[in-house]
Amino acid sequence: MVYKFTKNPEKRTLPRMEAMAKWMKKNLFSTKGNTVLSLFLIAGLIKIFTPIFTWLFIDATWIGDAAACREGSGACLAFINEKFTYIIFGPYPREEIWRPALTMVLMFALLWWSKEPSRWSKKLVKWWAGFVVLGWILMSGGLGLAPVKSTSWGGLPLTLVLSFVGIFISYPFGIALALGRRSQMPFIKSMCVIYIELIRGVPMISLLFMSSVMFPLFLPEGVSIDKLLRAQVAIIMFISAYMAEVVRGGLAAIPKGQYEAADALGLNYFQTMRFIILPQALKIVIPPSVNTAIGMLKDTSLVIIIALFDLLSTTKASLKDPEWLGFSVEGYLFAAFIYFILCFSMGKYARRLEVEFHRGHKNREVNI
Amino acid sequence: MSTNPIIEMKDMNKWFDDFHVLKNINFQVNNGEKIVICGPSGSGKSTLIRCINRLEVHQNGKIIVDGTELTNNLKHIEKIRAEVGMCFQHFNLFPHLSIVDNLALAPMWVRKESKKEASERAMHFLEKVKIADQALKYPGQLSGGQQQRVAIARALCMKPKIMLFDEPTSALDPEMVKEVLDVMVSLAEEGMTMLCVTHEMGFARQVADRVVFMDDGQIVEEAKPDEFFDNPQHERSKEFLSQILH
Numbered sequence: 160m161v162y163k164f165t166k167n168p169e170k171r172t173l174p175r176m177e178a179m180a181k182w183m184k185k186n187l188f189s190t191k192g193n194t195v196l197s198l199f200l201i202a203g204l205i206k207i208f209t210p211i212f213t214w215l216f217i218d219a220t221w222i223g224d225a226a227a228c229r230e231g232s233g234a235c236l237a238f239i240n241e242k243f244t245y246i247i248f249g250p251y252p253r254e255e256i257w258r259p260a261l262t263m264v265l266m267f268a269l270l271w272w273s274k275e276p277s278r279w280s281k282k283l284v285k286w287w288a289g290f291v292v293l294g295w296i297l298m299s300g301g302l303g304l305a306p307v308k309s310t311s312w313g314g315l316p317l318t319l320v321l322s323f324v325g326i327f328i329s330y331p332f333g334i335a336l337a338l339g340r341r342s343q344m345p346f347i348k349s350m351c352v353i354y355i356e357l358i359r360g361v362p363m364i365s366l367l368f369m370s371s372v373m374f375p376l377f378l379p380e381g382v383s384i385d386k387l388l389r390a391q392v393a394i395i396m397f398i399s400a401y402m403a404e405v406v407r408g409g410l411a412a413i414p415k416g417q418y419e420a421a422d423a424l425g426l427n428y429f430q431t432m433r434f435i436i437l438p439q440a441l442k443i444v445i446p447p448s449v450n451t452a453i454g455m456l457k458d459t460s461l462v463i464i465i466a467l468f469d470l471l472s473t474t475k476a477s478l479k480d481p482e483w484l485g486f487s488v489e490g491y492l493f494a495a496f497i498y499f500i501l502c503f504s505m506g507k508y509a510r511r512l513e514v515e516f517h518r519g520h521k522n523r524e525v526n527i
Numbered sequence: 528m529s530t531n532p533i534i535e536m537k538d539m540n541k542w543f544d545d546f547h548v549l550k551n552i553n554f555q556v557n558n559g560e561k562i563v564i565c566g567p568s569g570s571g572k573s574t575l576i577r578c579i580n581r582l583e584v585h586q587n588g589k590i591i592v593d594g595t596e597l598t599n600n601l602k603h604i605e606k607i608r609a610e611v612g613m614c615f616q617h618f619n620l621f622p623h624l625s626i627v628d629n630l631a632l633a634p635m636w637v638r639k640e641s642k643k644e645a646s647e648r649a650m651h652f653l654e655k656v657k658i659a660d661q662a663l664k665y666p667g668q669l670s671g672g673q674q675q676r677v678a679i680a681r682a683l684c685m686k687p688k689i690m691l692f693d694e695p696t697s698a699l700d701p702e703m704v705k706e707v708l709d710v711m712v713s714l715a716e717e718g719m720t721m722l723c724v725t726h727e728m729g730f731a732r733q734v735a736d737r738v739v740f741m742d743d744g745q746i747v748e749e750a751k752p753d754e755f756f757d758n759p760q761h762e763r764s765k766e767f768l769s770q771i772l773h
């Protein structure tokens with residue numbers, strides 16, 4: 160079997176319209192039954208989406224105040240316009256908003272740079288560490304910047320910090336827990352099993368509650384730990400348990416022969432894991448771990464219950480503005496749109512990684 | 528010659544839970560000797576040679592490899608594993624590494640060689656097994672026979688004193704068996720100590736100093752290949768040979 164990654168040259172030379180016609184013929188109208196079904200579905204889609212489209216774009220009120228919106232029959236995009244800064248940045252002081260904005264721009268730039276696996280190196284880890292320090296200073300103040308308490312952080316930066324930091328830090332923890340769970344040493348093994356099962360047995364909300372209500376009770380008087388930090392720790396603890404199970408699935412998929420070959424060559428446990436088992440196992444679990452990551456990104460919206468202002472909380476709060484009552488559909492659609500963009504790009508990136516990692520031994524199944 | 532055993536098993540026993548898989552094995556291999564182990568399926572051949580590099584743990588008796596006794600001492604296990612190479616029925620190459628990386632990995636990390644040194648030796652052994660031109664491919668892109676030759680080269684890169692083979696040709700298409708056996712024959716001619724579980728009688732007759740016949744966890748008969756194949760002494764050996772000859 161030969162896989163071709165280069166595009167079929169025939170396809171490329173075909174004029175666009177002709178190619179489209181060909182595609183439609185093949186995929187939509189191949190038989191009489193399919194043709195009927197396709198037409199039926201297309202009609203249905205048009206029926207559903209035309210009014211939505213009209214409401215959202217054509218009839219929408221783009222600028223103006225709440226009164227103008229109430230007169231119009233479409234969506235009130237002016238509301239988004241008005242509340243944009245608050246939804247995205249939450250209660251962060253208005254005059255300092257360039258700081259979280261810059262932090263986010265830097266983060267997206269760094270993410271973009273990191274997306275090529277060929278750039279994954281120790282240096283990149285240092286860049287990220289540098290970014291975390293810089294981002295922390297930018298957000299919370301210091302070095303001549305006015306201090307801003309983490310309780311007034313909010314919106315998108317908060318969601319991104321909680322989820323990305325959570326996902327990145329919990330990944331190595333998850334790997335360690337998964338390895339521990341498969342360990343031969345009974346003590347380590349049972350500790351890992353207990354941890355994973357305990358955490359997976361409770362909802363994230365209860366962990367967040369514990370972090371904000373119970374945890375301070377255990378601290379000596381006068382010592383207090385930042386609420387955001389506590390929430391972050393709770394989230395990391397939570398995601399780690401799930402990541403551990405995801406990674407365990409990948410480890411279980413590696414044939415015994417791989418361990419034996421590594422043993423026979425004299426590689427020790429850590430070398431075997433690092434060079435033989437984990438590279439293969441982690442590759443297998445790209446799709447499920449991205450799934451988990453996407454779930455967790457959305458789950459961070461639960462921090463609303465301990466009064467942290469993540470993206471969803473800021474959206475909710477802006478809906479309560481007495482001047483702008485009644486535009487919750489627009490508000491929630493906007494929040495959903497942002498979540499969608501984030502999750503969709505994560506999913507798409509994961510698919511790309513999968514293809515890339517698969518290229519090396521794409522014919523594996525053929526010969527073994 | 529018997530004064531210089533490189534592998535020595537004394538009253539060795541092994542159980543899988545309650546199943547007594549190796550029973551009172553007393554067995555010696557001299558330096559440079561080539562041993563072929565045969566016997567019916569389930570008789571414990573694989574288990575026996577896997578005890579030598581401790582892929583399986585024996586419960587009592589002694590196994591001494593090149594002067595080092597196999598115990599739970601990790602240092603000893605590591606030392607022995609670095610000296611004993613092994614080839615498996617299903618090759619067990621690392622599918623995510625290129626051929627040359629498959630070969631260079633262990634020398635770099637176990638023997639702490641530089642990447643350059645390890646890759647150069649990898650290329651040397653790939654040439655020896657006649658697939659240097661495939662060095663940058665991945666295992667999945669090679670035929671079974673080529674993969675097994677890579678596996679042999681990978682073991683050789685660790686400069687082992689002993690090579691273990693567990694049915695190296697039985698997962699191969701018939702037309703590929705010869706290319707692997709040729710490599711093994713040339714290895715034997717260079718004086719490598721070899722233990723080989725195989726039913727390739729031609730190979731056994733050509734290179735083996737001794738054939739060991741196992742049945743039901745015991746070594747039933749040991750003899751020179753010609754004696755064993757032409758004139759087996761034990762009932763069970765006769766039965767086994769009559770089966771594989773048809």
Ligand SMILES: Nc1ncnc2c1ncn2[C@@H]1O[C@H](COP(=O)(O)OP(=O)(O)OP(=O)(O)O)[C@@H](O)[C@H]1O
Nearest residue numbers: 543544546548566567568569570571572573574575
């Ligand atoms: N990990 C294990 N746990 C329990 N029993 C095992 C295990 N490995 C092997 N056995 C059993 O031990 C016996 C000997 O196995 P072994 O693989 O050594 O046989 P073999 O002579 O190599 O057979 P074959 O020619 O089929 O490879 C068999 O009955 C097998 O079922």
Ligand SMILES: [Mg+2]
Nearest residue numbers: 572573574693
């Ligand atoms: Mg076997």
